[in-house]
Amino acid sequence: MAQDIRELLKRDTKPGTSTMPDGHQARFIKKLDHQLPQKNKPYFLWLQIAAVLLLFMALGFGGYHFLKTPQPQNVPELVNTTPVANPENKSLGDVSPELKKVEEYYLASINFELSRVSYTTETKEILDGYLEQINELTLEYKRLSDELTASGPNELLVNALIDNLKFRLNLLYKLREHLNELQTAENTNTFHQQTT
Secondary structure: OOOOHHHHHHHOOOOOOOOOOOOHHHHHHHHHHHHOOOOOHHHHHHHHHHHHHHHHHHHHHHHHHHHOOOOOOOOOOOOOOOOOOOOOOOOHHHHOHHHHHHHHHHHHHHHHHHHHOOOOOOOHHHHHHHHHHHHHHHHHHHHHHHHHHHHOOOHHHHHHHHHHHHHHHHHHHHHHHHHHHHHHHHHHHHHHHHHO
């Protein structure tokens, strides 16, 4: 009973109607549009452009704040560590060339150590304490320089000026050590918090 479909098609000699009725395609498109309406493409295009712009602005803002180096706030003003440029005041350099070299060495070392200090909000109290002591020593150095000018050089006064420079430099070394210990403690605490 099974018949081969090829045989049936060969036997069918009636001419088929291969053309569609008039208006069939237009009705089909109308029904298709009714069932699946087209989206308004320009509206979505503007939304996509706005979303991309918003994304770039957010990434730029986030990147700016992430990569921006924090600027220190309320940085204390450091007292100038060099002697006052008063032509009437004498300094160690006026006493002898050897003492001038000693004075220049200490002042350069003090200025170098001051330039290495980083001021942050976490280290504000520590820095303020040390800088206050250094400022007091600097004022004492100026007073000793005035005394050197008034009374002339003597061994005690020269030794006091050199000791003053040594004290300031030692204070800066202690400050650096204190800041390094603080930084190490913070790093250790951070490491322990991350591992637990």
